Amino acid sequence: MTVAAPVEPEARLRVMAARVIAQQRWPYVSNLLFNFKLVEVPHEVLPTMAVDKGWRLYYSPVFVGGETPEALATVLLHECLHCLHDHSDRFVALKRPSAEHPLWNYAGDAAINAVLDDGRMPWPTVTPVRYSDLSDYGVAQDMSTEAAFFALINYRDENPRHSLEHYDCGSVSGGDSRGYELPAGDPEAPAIRSDQQDIIRDRVAHDILTHARDRGNVPGGLLRWAQRLLDPKVNWREALASRLRRDLASVAGRRDYVYTRPSRRQEAMRLAGSSAILPAMRQPAPPRVACVIDTSGSIAGPEIRDFLAEVVGITRASGVSGGVTVIPCDANAYTPRRVRSASEAESLELEGGGGTDMGVGIEAASALRPRAQIIVVFTDGYTAWPSAPPPRIDAVIVVLSAPESLAHVPEWAHVILLE
Numbered sequence: 311m312t313v314a315a316p317v318e319p320e321a322r323l324r325v326m327a328a329r330v331i332a333q334q335r336w337p338y339v340s341n342l343l344f345n346f347k348l349v350e351v352p353h354e355v356l357p358t359m360a361v362d363k364g365w366r367l368y369y370s371p372v373f374v375g376g377e378t379p380e381a382l383a384t385v386l387l388h389e390c391l392h393c394l395h396d397h398s399d400r401f402v403a404l405k406r407p408s409a410e411h412p413l414w415n416y417a418g419d420a421a422i423n424a425v426l427d428d429g430r431m432p433w434p435t436v437t438p439v440r441y442s443d444l445s446d447y448g449v450a451q452d453m454s455t456e457a458a459f460f461a462l463i464n465y466r467d468e469n470p471r472h473s474l475e476h477y478d479c480g481s482v483s484g485g486d487s488r489g490y491e492l493p494a495g496d497p498e499a500p501a502i503r504s505d506q507q508d509i510i511r512d513r514v515a516h517d518i519l520t521h522a523r524d525r526g527n528v529p530g531g532l533l534r535w536a537q538r539l540l541d542p543k544v545n546w547r548e549a550l551a552s553r554l555r556r557d558l559a560s561v562a563g564r565r566d567y568v569y570t571r572p573s574r575r576q577e578a579m580r581l582a583g584s585s586a587i588l589p590a591m592r593q594p595a596p597p598r599v600a601c602v603i604d605t606s607g608s609i610a611g612p613e614i615r616d617f618l619a620e621v622v623g624i625t626r627a628s629g630v631s632g633g634v635t636v637i638p639c640d641a642n643a644y645t646p647r648r649v650r651s652a653s654e655a656e657s658l659e660l661e662g663g664g665g666t667d668m669g670v671g672i673e674a675a676s677a678l679r680p681r682a683q684i685i686v687v688f689t690d691g692y693t694a695w696p697s698a699p700p701p702r703i704d705a706v707i708v709v710l711s712a713p714e715s716l717a718h719v720p721e722w723a724h725v726i727l728l729e
Contacts, residue, residue, distance in 0.1 A: 321371035322348060328382035332390075335383065335429070338517035338528070339390050341510050346386075347499040351490045358436060360480030361389045362491040363398040364501020368480065381434035384426060388438075391422040392482045394511055394535060397455070399657035400615075401484025404456065411485030413466065416474060417458035418483055420444055424451065425531035439477060447474075456611040504653040515539045538619055599624055599634040600682035602671035604689035605662025606640040613711050614660065616728060617688035620709060621655045624686065635678060639671030640664040646678065666693040676700040687723075691715025698722070 325348055333340050346367040353372035359382075360368050367389060374382060392398075397418045401411060419439040427440070441451040448461040462474070481487050494501040502510075515536035522528040522536075601624060603617050624634050633650035637643055640662040649655045668689050673696070675685045683704045690712040699706060699722040706723045710716060719725050 318350065318371045318375075321350060321369070321374045324374050324379055324382065325367075325369055325386075327379040328386055331379055331383035332386045335431070336387060336390075336532075338521045339387070339394075339514055341513045341517070342390050342393060343386065345502060345510060346389075349492060349499055355490045356488075359385050359389065360478065360488070360490075361392060361482040362487065362501070363481045364492075364494055365393055365482070365507065366492055366499050366501065368490055377434045378432075380432050384431040384433055387429075387431065388419075388422055388426060389479060389482065391425060391532075392418060392479055393507070394514060395422070395455070396511075396653070396656055397483045398481060399653065400455070402657055403659055404459070404611075405659055408485045410463065411483065412478065413462040413474070414455075414459050414485075415477055415479055415483045416444065416462060417449070417455045419477060419479070420449065420458060421455050421531070425529045428529040428531060454612045454615060456615065460611065505651055508651055508653050511539065539622075598678075598680060598682045599684045599686065600646075600675035600678055601634055601636045602639050602643075602668060602675055602685060602687045602689075603636060603660060604640070604666065604668060604671075604687070604693070605638045605644075605660045606666035606693075607663050608666060608690055608692055609662075609711075613690070616711070617709070618655055618658065620686075620688065620728075621649065625649055625651065625655055635675070635682065637671050637674050638662050639668060639674070641667045641670065643670045643674035646674070668693040669696040672696060672700055672706065676703060688728075691718060695720050695723075 329343050329346070333343050342365075346361070346365060349366050349368045350371055351368050353370040356368055356370050358370060358373045362368070367386075377385075395418065397414070401414045404414075406414070416439055420441045420443075423438045423440055426438075441449060444458070444462070447465040449458045453461065466472075466474075478488070481491060492499055492501075518528055518532060518536035519540065522533050528536075601621050603614070603621070605614070621634065621636060633648050633654075635646045636649050636655070636658060637646045638658075638660040641664050644661040647658060649658070666689075668687055672685060672687065675682055681702060684707065685700065685703055685705070686707045686709060688709045688711075691708075691710050692712065692715055695718065697720075699720075708719050708723045708725045709728050710719065710725055711728045713727055716725060716727070
């Protein structure tokens with residue numbers, strides 16, 4: 311149940327001042343900062359600040375009153391990074407119990423705070439979590455958030471009597487909605503929908519790249535995030551674009567003619583006594599793409615994240631209305647899912663963990679109706695392959711994460727190495 315608090319104008323003004331300071335530090339996150347809806351809650355239910363998965367920002371007036379606007383600006387940027395990195399949906403994708411979200415919050419906070427330290431941000435009286443604080447738990451700075459989370463899980467399982475101090479940034483960092491959070495459809499502060507969040511993320515990433523090109527002073531971790539979002543590493547575009555160019559050329563203006571079916575005017579020609587055969591107009595649908603994702607036991611969590619990042623790029627290239635079909639596959643092909651947006655791709659729950667046979671996934675992709683023209687297989691390559699290409703498929707692209715398995719990929723597939 312949401313707990314309301316009487317709004318203290320001074321506290322709200324301090325948060326708004328902190329937002330202006332944060333915008334001056336990182337102008338490229340303005341679109342996100344000024345989309346936060348500010349909600350004041352009692353200090354006893356929230357001692358600091360937090361954000362929910364609908365990007366409403368909650369704050370304690372006591373905490374706000376005890377910090378400088380400069381320090382509060384750092385907290386705002388911290389919460390912005392939770393939103394940009396989509397920590398809520400990424401936690402859902404791990405299929406872990408909601409009770410483990412504090413450890414996920416720890417892992418996410420360490421990555422976020424490293425970016426803020428890189429930007430030389432002043433901190434409030436609350437001590438931030440850093441990678442150095444988690445080194446005794448098996449966490450290293452070069453780990454992804456997922457890898458750091460599972461390192462913390464392993465430490466907890468091996469040391470059940472030792473508990474970490476609880477930090478919480480709200481449901482934006484994962485887990486169930488907190489008691490102080492508003493319902494999604496609150497009339498005064500409605501949640502920002504996932505498709506709107508995708509648009510804001512894209513805008514922020516574009517502004518980061520523009521700022522880095524013009525001025526060059528963007529923290530490295532933030533710049534890498536923007537490049538990963540807007541410029542996927544895999545050059546799958548070459549094969550996909552050729553198909554798009556061919557089909558778009560015949561769709562545009564309905565100017566393409568074919569003789570494979572009769573024209574609607576053919577009967578009129580016959581009645582007029584002419585034997586001339588008229589062509590019909592051709593307007594094919596846009597190309598359909600199926601992505602087979604290797605989810606076998608040999609694929610680590612970071613590789614899955616890289617694969618899904620490329621699915622996001624393919625989704626954008628194929629068009630939001632059409633989307634792509636995603637098939638998780640280990641030794642079995644699992645239920646195909648239609649993905650039409652970046653948020654849907656990033657929040658996919660992928661079955662797997664067993665043996666590896668990408669031939670099964672390719673067969674499942676070939677059997678889709680309506681038929682896919684292009685199949686993209688994301689794998690480390692340690693798998694059996696079909697002896698022949700799938701029938702009636704224009705192209706099979708293999709995105710390979712292990713270069714040493716390149717020699718085993720069949721010649722009929724176009725291979726792209728995932729750097």
